[in-house]
Amino acid sequence: MRARTNCAALLERSTPPWRLDRRESTKHCLKYRRGRGEILIVNHEGRGWWDPQSDAKGDVFDLVQHLEPRLNFGEVRKLLRRFTGIQPSFPAAAIESGRSPDLPLPIRWARRPRLRRGSPVWRYLTYARRLPPSVLESARAADVVREGPYGSVWFAHHDGRRNVTHIEIRGPDFKGSVRGGDKILFRLPGGSGPPTRFALAEAPIDALSLAALENIRADTLYAATGGGMGPKTISEIEAIVARLAPIPGSRFCSAADADPAGDRYAARHREIAAAAGVAFERLRPPVEDSDWNDMLDRGERTKP
Incomplete structure (x- = not known):
């Protein structure tokens, strides 16, 4: 389940949803924002994530418990079944093609x-x-x-x-x-x-x-x-x-x-x-x- 569930896909389908910051994302680091100041970075091809404003990081199980601390492990597994195999909205190629030319x-x-x-x-x-x-x-x-x-x-x-x-x-x-x-x-x-x-x-x-x-x-x-x-x-x-x-x-x-x-x-x-x-x-x-x-x-x- 860890290998087949993408952290970015989970964030995009959360309530309220997280939005990809395409301008500040790269192929290997997807920057997601929500509300006022909430930021999470998805890496390892969707299998990992980390919070640049704290020490929080981990896999998709840790992500669910970070977003929903009240859920126990069994409830986390049940929630993740809905997202297994789903890919994020923006493919990595689209992120790279949307980048501005690099400055010196x-x-x-x-x-x-x-x-x-x-x-x-x-x-x-x-x-x-x-x-x-x-x-x-x-x-x-x-x-x-x-x-x-x-x-x-x-x-x-x-x-x-x-x-x-x-x-x-x-x-x-x-x-x-x-x-x-x-x-x-x-x-x-x-x-x-x-x-x-x-x-x-x-x-x-x-x-x-x-x-x-x-x-x-x-x-x-x-x-x-x-x-x-x-x-x-x-x-x-x-x-x-x-x-x-x-x-x-x-x-x-x-x-x-x-x-x-x-x-x-x-x-x-x-x-x-x-x-x-x-x-x-x-x-x-x-x-x-x-x-x-x-x-x-x-x-x-x-x-x-």
Whole structure:
């Protein structure tokens, strides 16, 4: 029944019905509105949903109990039988065809609000991801994190001239990126002066987590590749490391994940450091198959 009942179809046939916001919906995230301020997002091809204004989320059974808390499980099953096999009114293709042409990434970035204390995005980063306010304030000041739609977080990649070239998206139940652009590097300066230490992680949240664990070292540029390293990312890494080369005591620290893929990235980082004549250090998370956000989370959970 879970696999054959679409959350969007249920919302459209509720009383009063929910209406699809086609302008703010995508193929994979359908935004439904009802009344004054009620919003629900349907994802996972109709099998999941979440509320961007609270922590509520789940499958179609959870959706019915979210809308009708008085119903028990048997009553929920009885209600859902009426919706099994029914599809929503708007096919995904119609949503995609109705989209306006994408604006340039720098304009889309500039139109999103800056990170605000107490917002759903702030709560996600502090409670779910355990990032401390000091790191979030630094990220806001550097303008590398903004608030996306549906309670998501936008992380900007920049080129060497500070142009936004790519935007990664993370949220309580979503992982993706804004269409268009090129991955180069997400970066958070630890201080105002030229860095003497370059710490490179895979994901922006891991770079921010390492900064938190190190109390944001002023000598460090914290950065992330966003996963794999394309030619433009490698070129930018090489340019940063080349600037470190003349500085006594400079260091390239690979903070890639503690898994086989992370070790392969670290080996490539070591090669880049060696070619530039810069000291290299492997900052490997101490628990196998983990990343630096996992380590931050473990540390927070073990505090008295």
